[in-house]
Amino acid sequence: MNKVIERSMIVPNMHVLVVEAPEIATKVRPGQFVIVRGAEEGERIPLSIADFDPEKGTITIVFMEVGASTSVLAGLKAGDEVLTCVGPLGNETVIDTFGNVLLVGGCYGIGSLYPVARALKAKGNRVSVLLEARSSYLIYWLDRYVPLAEKIYTITRDGSMGTKGHVSRLPDIINGMREKPDRIIVNGCTYLMAHTSEVTKDLGIPTVVNLNPIMIDGTGMCGVCRVTVGGKMKFACVDGPEFDGRDIDWKEFLARRKAYMREEAMFFRRSDAAFAHNEGKCAWHE
Amino acid sequence: MNDEKTQEKASKIDLNRRAMPHQSPKIRRNNFDEVALGYTRELAQAEASRCLQCKKPRCQTGCPVGIDIPAFIACVKKGDFAAGIKKLKEKNCLPAISGRVCPQESQCESKCILLNKGGEIAIGRIERFLADWEAAQGKIDLPEKAPPTGKKVAIVGSGPAGLTVAGDLIMLGHEVTIFEALHKAGGVLVYGIPEFRLPKAIVARELDYLKALGVKVFTDFVVGKTRSIDELLQEFDAVFVGTGAGLPWFMDIPGENLNGVYSANEYLTRMNLMKGYLAPRAATPVKRHLKVAVVGGGNVAMDSARTAVRMGAAESHIVYRRSHKELPARAEEAENAEEEGVIFDVLTLPLAYIGDENGWVKEIECLKMELGEPDASGRRSPVEIPGSNFRMPVDAVVVAIGNSPNPLVPATTPGLDTTKRGTLVADQETGKTTRDKVWAGGDIVTGAATVILAMGAGRKAANAIHEYLTTGKQ
Ligand SMILES: Cc1cc2nc3c(=O)[nH]c(=O)nc-3n(C[C@H](O)[C@H](O)[C@H](O)COP(=O)(O)OP(=O)(O)OC[C@H]3O[C@@H](n4cnc5c(N)ncnc54)[C@H](O)[C@@H]3O)c2cc1C
Ligand SMILES: Cc1cc2nc3c(=O)[nH]c(=O)nc-3n(C[C@H](O)[C@H](O)[C@H](O)COP(=O)(O)OP(=O)(O)OC[C@H]3O[C@@H](n4cnc5c(N)ncnc54)[C@H](O)[C@@H]3O)c2cc1C
Numbered sequence: 001m002n003k004v005i006e007r008s009m010i011v012p013n014m015h016v017l018v019v020e021a022p023e024i025a026t027k028v029r030p031g032q033f034v035i036v037r038g039a040e041e042g043e044r045i046p047l048s049i050a051d052f053d054p055e056k057g058t059i060t061i062v063f064m065e066v067g068a069s070t071s072v073l074a075g076l077k078a079g080d081e082v083l084t085c086v087g088p089l090g091n092e093t094v095i096d097t098f099g100n101v102l103l104v105g106g107c108y109g110i111g112s113l114y115p116v117a118r119a120l121k122a123k124g125n126r127v128s129v130l131l132e133a134r135s136s137y138l139i140y141w142l143d144r145y146v147p148l149a150e151k152i153y154t155i156t157r158d159g160s161m162g163t164k165g166h167v168s169r170l171p172d173i174i175n176g177m178r179e180k181p182d183r184i185i186v187n188g189c190t191y192l193m194a195h196t197s198e199v200t201k202d203l204g205i206p207t208v209v210n211l212n213p214i215m216i217d218g219t220g221m222c223g224v225c226r227v228t229v230g231g232k233m234k235f236a237c238v239d240g241p242e243f244d245g246r247d248i249d250w251k252e253f254l255a256r257r258k259a260y261m262r263e264e265a266m267f268f269r270r271s272d273a274a275f276a277h278n279e280g281k282c283a284w285h286e
Numbered sequence: 287m288n289d290e291k292t293q294e295k296a297s298k299i300d301l302n303r304r305a306m307p308h309q310s311p312k313i314r315r316n317n318f319d320e321v322a323l324g325y326t327r328e329l330a331q332a333e334a335s336r337c338l339q340c341k342k343p344r345c346q347t348g349c350p351v352g353i354d355i356p357a358f359i360a361c362v363k364k365g366d367f368a369a370g371i372k373k374l375k376e377k378n379c380l381p382a383i384s385g386r387v388c389p390q391e392s393q394c395e396s397k398c399i400l401l402n403k404g405g406e407i408a409i410g411r412i413e414r415f416l417a418d419w420e421a422a423q424g425k426i427d428l429p430e431k432a433p434p435t436g437k438k439v440a441i442v443g444s445g446p447a448g449l450t451v452a453g454d455l456i457m458l459g460h461e462v463t464i465f466e467a468l469h470k471a472g473g474v475l476v477y478g479i480p481e482f483r484l485p486k487a488i489v490a491r492e493l494d495y496l497k498a499l500g501v502k503v504f505t506d507f508v509v510g511k512t513r514s515i516d517e518l519l520q521e522f523d524a525v526f527v528g529t530g531a532g533l534p535w536f537m538d539i540p541g542e543n544l545n546g547v548y549s550a551n552e553y554l555t556r557m558n559l560m561k562g563y564l565a566p567r568a569a570t571p572v573k574r575h576l577k578v579a580v581v582g583g584g585n586v587a588m589d590s591a592r593t594a595v596r597m598g599a600a601e602s603h604i605v606y607r608r609s610h611k612e613l614p615a616r617a618e619e620a621e622n623a624e625e626e627g628v629i630f631d632v633l634t635l636p637l638a639y640i641g642d643e644n645g646w647v648k649e650i651e652c653l654k655m656e657l658g659e660p661d662a663s664g665r666r667s668p669v670e671i672p673g674s675n676f677r678m679p680v681d682a683v684v685v686a687i688g689n690s691p692n693p694l695v696p697a698t699t700p701g702l703d704t705t706k707r708g709t710l711v712a713d714q715e716t717g718k719t720t721r722d723k724v725w726a727g728g729d730i731v732t733g734a735a736t737v738i739l740a741m742g743a744g745r746k747a748a749n750a751i752h753e754y755l756t757t758g759k760q
């Protein structure tokens with residue numbers, strides 16, 4: 001059991017959760033995740049760690065309320081307990097001296113990329129950030145990226161901030177950059193990761209994604225998180241969650257991601273946001 | 287000769303093995319309550335009375351932990367159940383579990399002298415009776431522990447191996463802490479074996495008992511991630527690794543990643559540990575499948591197929607490449623499955639899974655097999671019949687072809703050697719690994735095996751750890 005220090009909504013339907021987890025806070029590396037369980041008879045869900053403070057012994061998670069389990073988490077308040085918070089799981093994002101790195105974040109990925117940006121910058125990389133959302137009011141943590149990033153780009157569906165459109169506009173942005181990125185790292189909803197990988201395949205830029213399949217144990221025991229990477233079966237929780245997005249069988253991945261769509265909908269109210277996610281059509285997608 | 291005398295005696299005795307009351311198949315198809323209801327006092331005593339009390343009890347040689355079987359059976363016959371359970375617990379600290387899940391027909395009961403007469407003693411059922419009798423007495427008195435030694439032992443994994451080590455070492459006065467990756471302790475006993483075969487209340491009772499003795503249990507703690515073995519060794523004097531064999535195998539055939547294709551671990555975990563069988567009351571999402579095919583023929587396969595029946599499948603199939611006779615499952619479970627309407631497609635090999643346009647499995651491409659020469663395992667090996675391909679329509683597949691050890695702990699522990707199969711290298715008698723102050727036992731050492739073997743390995747390791755903690759010898 002882990003104590004909740006804070007839970008608040010930062011933008012509509014997106015929550016910040018700070019929990020006490022001293023062992024995890026000292027161990028975690030950027031790109032790793034925890035598995036959280038909110039209800040006694042409910043599922044276990046993976047959530048990325050968006051920040052951590054070894055001194056205070058806390059970790060921060062940014063999550064979108066999309067279904068039964070995240071709605072339980074959204075109801076937490078300071079002082080409550082999370083039944084399970086286990087980790088840090090998965091491999092860390094590879095942090096090296098790459099040169100020029102473009103981070104692409106949407107949805108909860110805006111949060112989970114933050115420790116990645118911090119570590120890359122500390123390692124001497126030049127970091128640019130591209131944030132993507134349906135509208136300007138869904139973009140958060142800009143202030144956190146300002147001191148880290150050389151340049152911050154935004155894409156919004158309605159054009160209320162930055163480039164109008166969705167991630168298919170990425171080549172325009174890259175072409176407008178003074179230096180082509182040496183590496184792209186994408187976090188966020190499946191469609192964002194799939195489409196970015198598709199776009200960058202043509203550009204020939206290594207593109208690393210932080211995959212988010214359905215998971216149960218997060219230790220390699222159940223196999224529900226399996227994905228096909230470069231024609232081979234991998235378990236995202238132990239072999240990933242980081243993979244080169246250009247090697248992933250996205251069609252299969254998207255189908256697996258939606259496996260429990262109907263059952264979730266039966267249990268959970270059909271909020272707009274949940275439904276947009278349900279269809280796998282996160283935010284920007286028509 | 288002694289044996290002949292016994293044989294003679296055997297010819298006179300009661301060969302009527304007492305049946306155990308069961309829920310009827312029609313009813314139990316629709317619930318997750320325990321199938322076997324257990325002996326009554328009368329039945330247990332009647333069954334115990336049939337035992338010949340052999341001077342050289344062969345049954346005992348069939349028990350991996352060497353329980354003094356005639357002795358505890360004699361107590362039951364007399365009606366001194368308290369003495370019986372005490373005798374049992376000298377060698378086996380979890381009799382309510384082994385009495386239910388041991389493959390008795392290939393262990394103790396297979397060696398009983400009455401077997402060839404067709405009336406072997408139902409040792410497991412009597413064992414179960416005693417354990418349940420003890421539980422029904424209400425509060426169990428805590429035994430006196432040895433004085434504290436000040437030594438601390440960490441146990442990684444809370445399956446039967448880890449629980450046995452914990453129980454033994456706490457009694458010897460050591461401080462014991464269990465670290466478990468999942469949110470409930472018990473290993474396969476809680477996440478794998480279903481409620482209808484091993485009620486979770488029984489495992490919970492054993493855990494409560496250990497906790498009452500002073501064992502600390504940390505769940506949601508993945509050793510190798512949350513802390514490494516090396517880090518544990520900074521705080522603890524010795525470590526026991528009992529992490530089991532939890533990594534599911536797949537067959538590497540086309541279509542295995544289609545939706546609706548599960549590993550048995552996922553399927554059973556979703557239903558048991560995550561309480562999927564209580565859906566929609568529980569929020570765990572579960573699918574209602576109409577035609578389920580389970581690939582494999584062991585206990586895991588039977589548990590999956592019988593779970594599918596209870597989840598409302600109109601047809602639940604076992605797809606197994608050898609014949610009925612070679613099924614590795616406990617005979618009783620295969621029988622129970624058959625009674626519950628599970629369909630056995632034996633001598634059948636899946637070649638590929640075929641999906642619909644949305645990525646859901648809809649058919650299995652299969653091949654018929656026939657039995658050829660015996661293979662290395664002594665079983666007649668299945669041989670493909672060319673051209674016998676056929677398709678089986680399904681809406682779910684559960685792959686239950688086996689598990690291997692999880693590499694997480696060995697991969698994060700320098701000096702902890704593994705075999706080619708991924709199991710830990712450990713001394714057969716002591717469980718000592720290649721790493722200083724680290725012992726191991728159970729499925730992580732043997733590969734997927736049985737509950738009682740894991741408990742036996744735990745006991746040996748506990749003795750060796752105790753020896754090390756008191757004498758410094760390892
Ligand atoms: C390694 C990893 C890290 C993750 N990190 C985060 C994180 O930091 N913050 C966060 O909000 N989520 C994260 N996710 C996704 C998160 O686990 C799911 O959103 C969560 O399981 C939803 O649980 P639920 O019961 O509330 O919703 P469910 O009821 O399980 O889901 C409702 C529906 O929405 C779909 N859905 C949910 N999330 C997504 C998504 N991201 N992309 C496409 N479809 C989706 C589901 O498939 C389902 O059909 C991560 C996933 C993984 C594997
Ligand atoms: C569905 C099913 C049915 C079965 N039926 C029978 C039967 O009828 N009869 C029989 O005798 N045997 C049966 N078996 C086999 C039997 O359950 C196992 O042989 C036995 O449980 C092995 O015990 P163990 O203690 O070695 O490991 P396990 O019971 O596997 O326990 C290992 C524990 O370690 C935990 N763990 C793993 N890695 C870590 C880590 N890094 N950090 C912390 N914790 C970790 C796991 O979560 C797990 O709880 C069955 C197995 C299954 C899967």
Ligand code: SF4
Pocket residue numbers: 348349350351352353355378384385388390393394395409410413738
């Ligand atoms: S522990 Fe298992 S093998 Fe040993 S006597 Fe009991 S049921 Fe038989």
Ligand code: SF4
Pocket residue numbers: 336337338339340343344345346355356397398399400407409
């Ligand atoms: S159980 Fe069978 S072998 Fe064992 S003592 Fe009784 S009759 Fe003999």
Ligand code: FES
Pocket residue numbers: 214215216217218219220221222223224225226235236237238
């Ligand atoms: S989440 Fe179970 S194996 Fe990856």
